[in-house]
Amino acid sequence: MIPALGLVVGIVVGVLLQPEVPLWLQPYLPIAVIAALDAVFGAVRAVLDGIFNDKVFVISFLSNVVVAGFIVYLGDQLGVGSQLSTGVVVVLGVRIFSNVASIRRHLFNA
Amino acid sequence: MSTQGHDSQRSWRRLRRAGKPRPTKGTVLATLLALGLGFAIAAQVHQTSIEGLEDLREDELIRILDTVDQDGNRLAEEIQALRLSRDRLQSDTTSLTEAREAAQQRLDSLAILAGTAPAKGPGIVLTIRDPENRVTAPLLLDTLQELRDAGAEAIEINSIRVVASTFFTDGEGGISISGTEVSAPYVVTAIGDGSTLASAMEIPGGVTNSVRSVGGEAGVETKDEVTVSALRSVSEPQYARPVPSSTTS
Numbered sequence: 001m002i003p004a005l006g007l008v009v010g011i012v013v014g015v016l017l018q019p020e021v022p023l024w025l026q027p028y029l030p031i032a033v034i035a036a037l038d039a040v041f042g043a044v045r046a047v048l049d050g051i052f053n054d055k056v057f058v059i060s061f062l063s064n065v066v067v068a069g070f071i072v073y074l075g076d077q078l079g080v081g082s083q084l085s086t087g088v089v090v091v092l093g094v095r096i097f098s099n100v101a102s103i104r105r106h107l108f109n110a
Numbered sequence: 111m112s113t114q115g116h117d118s119q120r121s122w123r124r125l126r127r128a129g130k131p132r133p134t135k136g137t138v139l140a141t142l143l144a145l146g147l148g149f150a151i152a153a154q155v156h157q158t159s160i161e162g163l164e165d166l167r168e169d170e171l172i173r174i175l176d177t178v179d180q181d182g183n184r185l186a187e188e189i190q191a192l193r194l195s196r197d198r199l200q201s202d203t204t205s206l207t208e209a210r211e212a213a214q215q216r217l218d219s220l221a222i223l224a225g226t227a228p229a230k231g232p233g234i235v236l237t238i239r240d241p242e243n244r245v246t247a248p249l250l251l252d253t254l255q256e257l258r259d260a261g262a263e264a265i266e267i268n269s270i271r272v273v274a275s276t277f278f279t280d281g282e283g284g285i286s287i288s289g290t291e292v293s294a295p296y297v298v299t300a301i302g303d304g305s306t307l308a309s310a311m312e313i314p315g316g317v318t319n320s321v322r323s324v325g326g327e328a329g330v331e332t333k334d335e336v337t338v339s340a341l342r343s344v345s346e347p348q349y350a351r352p353v354p355s356s357t358t359s
Contacts, residue, residue: 006141007148014152021157054136106121
């Protein structure tokens with residue numbers, strides 16, 4: 001509950017402050033956000049499965065963000081940045097959808 | 111079905127239990143991460159809404175650059191064409207003005223020659239008194255010839271402008287100039303170099319002598335400015351037509 005409140009507060013603060021994203025972070029932030037969302041949905045699913053662990057959540061969150069950023073960086077270096085970014089987004093999107101489906105089955109039996 | 115309902119209730123219970131505030135280190139960390147995620151989402155949304163070219167890939171930027179280049183070239187060509195036509199119009203205007211000035215000068219000199227414009231300048235006034243009425247047309251014509259020989263540019267006799275087509279005939283009690291009767295005294299106003307004209311009148315055997323020999327009297331006055339104000343209307347030539355000439359003068 002408190003992390004969910006933290007998410008809402010973060011969004012509100014971001015909307016109010018209208019921060020300028022630093023240049024070096026601009027290519028990585030969108031992918032990092034998607035990766036973090038994947039970690040969040042994975043965490044909710046773990047809660048419902050009864051196997052949630054704070055430490056696992058924190059580590060998976062951070063590793064998702066770092067790996068996503070690294071993949072984008074690598075793709076840009078190899079000249080396939082846009083294709084690799086699309087690939088990462090697709091993979092994370094699929095994972096998010098499967099997590100959401102699992103959550104749905106847990107909560108609504110549907 | 112009942113088992114599934116049971117599962118669902120257990121899941122909701124787990125969710126509620128997870129939602130209870132537990133001030134553990136993990137919760138704090140997770141909250142911080144969620145806070146950062148929310149902030150990042152808002153920042154990214156804001157960034158996407160304000161940024162124009164910055165998140166575009168290289169090939170898109172190249173395409174946009176090409177388009178801008180083409181636009182620039184097209185506009186540069188347009189500037190060039192417009193500049194050319196502006197220069198052309200300006201030179202046209204200049205040459206038009208010059209042509210108009212030249213035409214005006216020509217018109218002025220031709221108007222003086224044709225007697226359609228009044229003229230003034232240095233010159234002489236020749237007064238011929240003829241009490242015995244013996245001055246004839248040929249004598250007046252000789253006078254005119256002498257004046258022209260001396261460089262007279264505009265001449266009038268008794269307020270009749272003398273031009274190329276002027277003719278002299280002897281009439282009743284005087285002389286007819288181009289069909290208009292005039293009688294003594296004859297006042298000849300001529301514009302030209304005053305001293306040359308005066309000496310041309312007074313040379314031995316010249317106009318003054320001739321007038322004196324027929325019993326008249328001729329007086330020459332040299333003036334700094336005389337006015338030839340008599341005008342002559344030009345009629346359209348009925349028979350003569352200009353011959354087209356390839357040379358422009």
